[in-house]
Amino acid sequence: MSGNSSNPFTPYVPPRVWSPATQTGGAFASINRPVAGATHEQELPVGKHPLQLYSLGTPNGQKVTIMLEELLAAGHGGAEYDAWLIKIGEGAQFGSGFVDINPNSKIPALLDRSGETPVRVFESGSILVYLAEKFGAFLPKDLVARTETFNWLMWQMGSAPFVGGGFGHFFAYAPEKLEYPINRYAMETKRQLDVLDRLLAERRFIAGDEYTIADMAIWPWYGGLVLGELYGAAEFLSVHNYQQIRRWADEVGARPAVQRGRRVNGVRGDPATQVPERHDASDLD
Known part of the structure; x- marks a missing residue:
């Protein structure tokens, strides 16, 4: 719409009760819905490392892969991880396995299998804090x-x-x-x-x-x-x-770890530099 228009938005009168039929389309219309929970049964893959990350290389996803690569660069070998691609445009975040880790069906989600009982961690900020406290790094003690x-x-x-x-x-x-x-x-x-x-x-x-x-x-x-x-x-x-x-x-x-981390679970940009899944440090070399 032109910036010179006297009416800056399309008039809209909300119905008395909203229903999904009234929502507009858009890039994410096919996966938007007003309820939570799984839409289908789908187990998540599990790799060889203690940390299993299920994510996508969006800004929120990059936070965690950058943190993991920074930990590895700082010598924390226990931060080795498998990063599995979750294709949110196809609704993979609504699979039963993913919902078990994050009931909110948003990437990233982390499963720590290093102890006797696996620990689920979801919300990118929570994952950063969890990893910082687990490894004693990138979070001041003062x-x-x-x-x-x-x-x-x-x-x-x-x-x-x-x-x-x-x-x-x-x-x-x-x-x-x-x-x-x-x-x-x-x-x-x-x-x-x-x-x-x-x-x-x-x-x-x-x-x-x-x-x-x-x-x-x-x-x-x-x-x-x-x-x-x-x-x-x-x-x-x-x-x-x-x-x-x-x-x-x-x-x-x-920072080399930032450059490495932002490539993990990447699906956009130059395919030669993106790494949809990461299971070993050599995947990024």
Whole structure:
């Protein structure tokens, strides 16, 4: 719709009771539904390593594979993992095995089989905290620094849905371009970018001088935006204005473990660099 229109959105009168028949189409219409639970019986594959990751190389998925590769790079051999591809566009997240690990049917989901009883971990932020505490890495022990890390991890978990489900959906995936929601979520996305740019003008990494799980959580989303890798929206959002985020994004993106982790469970981009499944370090070499 033209930005000069006097009516910035299509008029809509909600029915007294919503029903699925009233929902619009779009890129994810075939897998959206108003109830939880499994749609079909499907066991999950299990590999040889203690950690079994079921995911896709979206920004949320990249958080965990980056963390795992960083742990391995730091010498934590117990962080070896199998990464299995979950094709969310085909509804694989609604298989019974996946729902057993994550009742919310969202990637990523992790199963830790290193102990007597397997431990399920879901929600990307929870997985980062679990791995950081399990291996004693990338999470400060000092209470003040630890709290600042959690501050920004929780900020990302609460803020990024406005970028993905809000801006990304209406700008890139919705069946039609609507001025009101695009403007609404573009404004919020730029506000969040400004929050980070101001923060990074005062410190090297998100939580301070130390690289932490907060950087791993925030980089795939906001680093991806300023590097022009999300939604084809770099020019639209004028990401060149966020020089401090760009400085940080370049530094984090140059880390070998970050470069390795972002390729795992990848299905987009150059097929020669993407690794849909990862079962050994050599899969990335």
